[in-house]
Amino acid sequence: MPTSRLEAFSDGVIAIAITLLVLEIKIPSREGASLAHALLDQWPAYLSYAVSFLTVGIIWVNHHSMFSHLGRADPVVHFLNLGLLMTIAFVPFPTAVVAEFIERSSDERAAAVLYGALFTLMAVFFNVLWQYMIRKPGLLRADADPRQIEAISRSYRPGIPLYGLATTVAFLSPIASVALFGAIALFYMLSPLRR
Amino acid sequence: MPTSRLEAFSDGVIAIAITLLVLEIKIPSREGASLAHALLDQWPAYLSYAVSFLTVGIIWVNHHSMFSHLGRADPVVHFLNLGLLMTIAFVPFPTAVVAEFIERSSDERAAAVLYGALFTLMAVFFNVLWQYMIRKPGLLRADADPRQIEAISRSYRPGIPLYGLATTVAFLSPIASVALFGAIALFYMLSPLRR
Amino acid sequence: MPTSRLEAFSDGVIAIAITLLVLEIKIPSREGASLAHALLDQWPAYLSYAVSFLTVGIIWVNHHSMFSHLGRADPVVHFLNLGLLMTIAFVPFPTAVVAEFIERSSDERAAAVLYGALFTLMAVFFNVLWQYMIRKPGLLRADADPRQIEAISRSYRPGIPLYGLATTVAFLSPIASVALFGAIALFYMLSPLRR
Amino acid sequence: MPTSRLEAFSDGVIAIAITLLVLEIKIPSREGASLAHALLDQWPAYLSYAVSFLTVGIIWVNHHSMFSHLGRADPVVHFLNLGLLMTIAFVPFPTAVVAEFIERSSDERAAAVLYGALFTLMAVFFNVLWQYMIRKPGLLRADADPRQIEAISRSYRPGIPLYGLATTVAFLSPIASVALFGAIALFYMLSPLRR
Numbered sequence: 001m002p003t004s005r006l007e008a009f010s011d012g013v014i015a016i017a018i019t020l021l022v023l024e025i026k027i028p029s030r031e032g033a034s035l036a037h038a039l040l041d042q043w044p045a046y047l048s049y050a051v052s053f054l055t056v057g058i059i060w061v062n063h064h065s066m067f068s069h070l071g072r073a074d075p076v077v078h079f080l081n082l083g084l085l086m087t088i089a090f091v092p093f094p095t096a097v098v099a100e101f102i103e104r105s106s107d108e109r110a111a112a113v114l115y116g117a118l119f120t121l122m123a124v125f126f127n128v129l130w131q132y133m134i135r136k137p138g139l140l141r142a143d144a145d146p147r148q149i150e151a152i153s154r155s156y157r158p159g160i161p162l163y164g165l166a167t168t169v170a171f172l173s174p175i176a177s178v179a180l181f182g183a184i185a186l187f188y189m190l191s192p193l194r195r
Numbered sequence: 196m197p198t199s200r201l202e203a204f205s206d207g208v209i210a211i212a213i214t215l216l217v218l219e220i221k222i223p224s225r226e227g228a229s230l231a232h233a234l235l236d237q238w239p240a241y242l243s244y245a246v247s248f249l250t251v252g253i254i255w256v257n258h259h260s261m262f263s264h265l266g267r268a269d270p271v272v273h274f275l276n277l278g279l280l281m282t283i284a285f286v287p288f289p290t291a292v293v294a295e296f297i298e299r300s301s302d303e304r305a306a307a308v309l310y311g312a313l314f315t316l317m318a319v320f321f322n323v324l325w326q327y328m329i330r331k332p333g334l335l336r337a338d339a340d341p342r343q344i345e346a347i348s349r350s351y352r353p354g355i356p357l358y359g360l361a362t363t364v365a366f367l368s369p370i371a372s373v374a375l376f377g378a379i380a381l382f383y384m385l386s387p388l389r390r
Numbered sequence: 391m392p393t394s395r396l397e398a399f400s401d402g403v404i405a406i407a408i409t410l411l412v413l414e415i416k417i418p419s420r421e422g423a424s425l426a427h428a429l430l431d432q433w434p435a436y437l438s439y440a441v442s443f444l445t446v447g448i449i450w451v452n453h454h455s456m457f458s459h460l461g462r463a464d465p466v467v468h469f470l471n472l473g474l475l476m477t478i479a480f481v482p483f484p485t486a487v488v489a490e491f492i493e494r495s496s497d498e499r500a501a502a503v504l505y506g507a508l509f510t511l512m513a514v515f516f517n518v519l520w521q522y523m524i525r526k527p528g529l530l531r532a533d534a535d536p537r538q539i540e541a542i543s544r545s546y547r548p549g550i551p552l553y554g555l556a557t558t559v560a561f562l563s564p565i566a567s568v569a570l571f572g573a574i575a576l577f578y579m580l581s582p583l584r585r
Numbered sequence: 586m587p588t589s590r591l592e593a594f595s596d597g598v599i600a601i602a603i604t605l606l607v608l609e610i611k612i613p614s615r616e617g618a619s620l621a622h623a624l625l626d627q628w629p630a631y632l633s634y635a636v637s638f639l640t641v642g643i644i645w646v647n648h649h650s651m652f653s654h655l656g657r658a659d660p661v662v663h664f665l666n667l668g669l670l671m672t673i674a675f676v677p678f679p680t681a682v683v684a685e686f687i688e689r690s691s692d693e694r695a696a697a698v699l700y701g702a703l704f705t706l707m708a709v710f711f712n713v714l715w716q717y718m719i720r721k722p723g724l725l726r727a728d729a730d731p732r733q734i735e736a737i738s739r740s741y742r743p744g745i746p747l748y749g750l751a752t753t754v755a756f757l758s759p760i761a762s763v764a765l766f767g768a769i770a771l772f773y774m775l776s777p778l779r780r
Contacts, residue, residue, distance in 0.1 A: 005596070005649060011200070012600035015207035019284045020608065023215065027291045035292070035302035039309060050281065057277040064200060075777040082642040082774070086635065089604045096612045097620070107620035114624060189277070192270040206395070210402035214479045218410065222486045230487070230497035234504060245476065252472040259395060384472070387465040401590070405597035409674045413605065417681045425682070425692035429699060440671065447667040454590060579667070582660040 006081065007067045013085045014063065017092065018056045021049050024096035044175075045099035048115070051178055052095040054185035055119060056088060059126070061189075065152060066130055071141035076132060084125040087118060094118045102174055112174035116167025119181060123159040130156055201276065202262045208280045209258065212287065213251045216244050219291035239370075240294035243310070246373055247290040249380035250314060254283060254321070256384075260347060261325055266336035271327060279320040282313060289313050297369055307369035311362025314376060318354040325351055396471065397457045403475045404453065407482065408446045411439050414486035434565075435489035438505070441568055442485040444575035445509060446478060449516070451579075455542060456520055461531035466522060474515040477508060484508045492564055502564035506557025509571060513549040520546055591666065592652045598670045599648065602677065603641045606634050609681035629760075630684035633700070636763055637680040639770035640704060641673060644711070646774075647741075651715055654734060656726035661717060669710040672703060679703045687759055697759035701752025704766060708744040715741055 025045045028038035063084075070077070094115040101111035133139050134149055162184055170177035220240045223233035258279075265272070289310040296306035328334050329344055357379055365372035415435045418428035453474075460467070484505040491501035523529050524539055552574055560567035610630045613623035648669075655662070679700040686696035718724050719734055747769055755762035 008203075008593075009596055009600055009645065011204055012207060012597060013604050015204055016211055016601055016604035017607075018280075019208050019211040019215065020604065022212075022285055022287050023218065023608065024612070025288050027219070027288075027295055030295060030300050030302075035296055035300070035305040039292075039305065049285070053281045053284070054277065057280075060204065061273060075775065078646060079774050082639065085603075085642075086638045089638070090607055090634070092607050093610050093612075097624075100612055100615060101620055105615050105620070107615075110620040110624065189274050190270065203398075206399055207402060210399055211406055213475075214403050214406035214410065217407075217480055217482050218413065220483050222414070222483075222490055225490060225495050225497075230491055230495070230500040234487075234500065244480070248476045248479070249472065252475075255399065256468060384469050385465065398593075401594055402597060405594055406601055408670075409598050409601035409605065412602075412675055412677050413608065415678050417609070417678075417685055420685060420690050420692070425686055425690070425695040429682075429695065439675070443671045443674070444667065447670075450594065451663060579664050580660065 003067060003070050003073050006073050006078070007064070010063060010067070010081060010085060011060070013089055014056060014060045017089045018053055018060075020092050021052055021056075021095055024092050024099060025049060026099075042099070044102040044104065044178075047182070048095045048098040048102070048178060051182040051185065052091050054189065055181060056091055058185050058188045059088060059122065062126070062156075066126075066133070069140050069144045069149060069152075070133060071144075072139055074136070074139065076136070077129070077139065080125060080129040080132060084122065084129055087122040087125055090118060091122075098178060102178060108174040109170060112170035112177045113167060116163065116170050116177055116181065120160065120163040120167050123163045127156055127160060198262060198265050198268050201268050201273070202259070205258060205262075205276060205280060206255070208284055209251060209255045212284045213248055213255075215287050216247055216251075216290055219287050219294060220244060221294075237294070239297040239299065239373075242377070243290045243293040243297070243373060246377040246380065247286050249384065250376060251283060251286055253380050253383045254317065257321070257351075261321075261328070264335055264339045264344060264347075265328060266339075267334055269331070269334065271331070272324070272334065275320060275324040275327060279317065279324060282317040282320055285313060286317075293373060297373060303369040304365060307365035307372045308362060311358065311365050311372055311376065315355065315358040315362050318358045322351055322355060393457060393460050393463050396463050396468070397454070400453060400457070400471060400475060401450070403479055404446060404450045407479045408443055408450075410482050411442055411446075411485055414482050414489060415439060416489075432489070434492040434494065434568075437572070438485045438488040438492070438568060441572040441575065442481050444579065445571060446481055448575050448578045449478060449512065452516070452546075456516075456523070459530050459534045459539060459542075460523060461534075462529055464526070464529065466526070467519070467529065470515060470519040470522060474512065474519055477512040477515055480508060481512075488568060492568060498564040499560060502560035502567045503557060506553065506560050506567055506571065510550065510553040510557050513553045517546055517550060588652060588655050588658050591658050591663070592649070595648060595652070595666060595670060596645070598674055599641060599645045602674045603638055603645075605677050606637055606641075606680055609677050609684060610634060611684075627684070629687040629689065629763075632767070633680045633683040633687070633763060636767040636770065637676050639774065640766060641676055643770050643773045644673060644707065647711070650737060651711075651718070654725050654729045654737075655718060656729075657724055659721070659724065661721070662714070662724065665710060665714040665717060669707065669714055672707040672710055675703060676707075683763060687763060693759040694755060697755035697762045698752060701748065701755050701762055701766065705745065705748040705752050708748045712741055712745060 026042065028035055028042075032038060033041070073081075094111075097111045098115045102108045105111075130153070134153065140149070163181075166177055166180040166184060169180055221237065223230055223237075227233060228236070268276075289306075292306045293310045297303045300306075325348070329348065335344070358376075361372055361375040361379060364375055416432065418425055418432075422428060423431070463471075484501075487501045488505045492498045495501075520543070524543065530539070553571075556567055556570040556574060559570055611627065613620055613627075617623060618626070658666075679696075682696045683700045687693045690696075715738070719738065725734070748766075751762055751765040751769060754765055
């Protein structure tokens, strides 16, 4: 299968997952507090929406840069990529759990751990896929620049530790953990500017 | 990253957001008034559906004309575009809030302000992205026609004031504000006909 | 704007609308009758799912054949196409209403009329768009074969009357009306076989 | 119609269906047991999510390999493909039913049978479509390699019996049946590695 089609399918899943996030934000009911108050009161839903949107957005950019060096996809690439997509497509669920529980329940710690655990799993799939691509002979494009490959490897390296750390922070402060994932996404998005 | 892929991803998000709008329209329950009555009674849901659909449709057309002049995307373009997509993907939420509250609750003002505020924020992202594209050297295509660039800039200029005005109208009449957003979308859609 | 991009966007909206249909089918609750019974009992939901799926599938095939002859899209084409997409993206709503009311409520007539009215409106947009394309000079491809154009016009001609008739049947028998829309879709899908 | 567009539409529907699966996983309520407990308690939802995701992922890979040999699509191909897409787009429904009933209700057998029956129907459409493609003269590409065609036919042959068997297992043990579908997907995904 040409890698372009694998990439188009992955793009489709990522675009859909990122756009489904909004469906998890609850419409306030007409009974109850004033609408303005109800809207402000569910700020964790907007925060988790924004953090998940940025994180999946970054994943999309990185997914592309990864696949731009791939010349040929074997069944393991398919399998690992499907695993990665399965975690990305799952993002709306912990996002909604965080929106429901963060700052609103004594269960907020479990919500933030779930959220962080999924992103960490996503980072694991991401790194395993990349390591497989660069180690299995014959998968990268013939013209792939070794220095660029090494630069990508280096930029991915802090991913799992950073995500693991942010998940651990959830045990101390769930809201800080979610905010940290947002900060990581912003950092990854804007860091190319330093070059 | 080639801009074609950035555009394809954006198109995907926009197409999904516009198609998700329908999910926010409630199915009347079998208990309650007659179906015909219940269907007519939720006319604000159809109105907000149509206005949001047309507005996002216009945004899609403009997004394309903007990117057709882009030769190269840098990280800031990615970041601003992701911000723009985040507001577009958010549209189903205020659309549903308007459907639930307009003409049906004393809270309709807050609903219409939320609706207008999101569209205004969308216009801000749109304009910041465009201004960045045309001011940062080396982003536009080498063959971009300065007169066409200037014509686009001119056509975008009234966007923020118009959207801001329509949002302000919500304080006087929420339903008029929503209708005004519909009128703006129709105007933008049909104005090329005058040429 | 190249027509290929207009087509890709339309394809996206149609593919999403057709796939969202399933979300309107209710998951039976664990309280209540046996699952097998509950599943069988909501057969109108499966019927309306299948009829809407086939109808939108046919619309997709026809939309493509229509656009394959288009050489250039002007603002009116954009506007009419957006109107058509707005009705297609709306299909999940009346489909769910039919699933909820047909054969299950005295309101089934209103449900079937809504269903038929939307499909008829879809056919109207479809025909207006096609008539505009072939009458406005300079829109069709230079190499468009007049006989093929005429053949398409002829095949579209019965659309509005047929859909209008099927809608009218809803006043006599709502379930027959829905079934008739299914039969029309099957007929359109299989009629090219006679050639 | 060029087969590339048929394929792109099919890819879109498959990508959307696979990504909608997550919407069927319920957000635990703030009232009730602890969140951690509630999350663990709905493990059947994660299982059915993963099994459906992998199965649809495999279907996507196979759909591509099938269409890569197609040179021309006639109306029957369109019709059968639409039938196949209709079953794929339906997957979120039985997936949600399994999530709700498996290991949680005396109705779990009916849930697993529904799940298996849909996948079996999917396999039937798949095989009928493939058999039609290879038997109707003039549909395959002129350069299609007969040995590859035969290899595909051979690899599809066990599909219906395997799926039928896994469905039958539901009468003995519903959870084993669901797990078996997962095992079949993993097997199909990893079997190319043996070569």
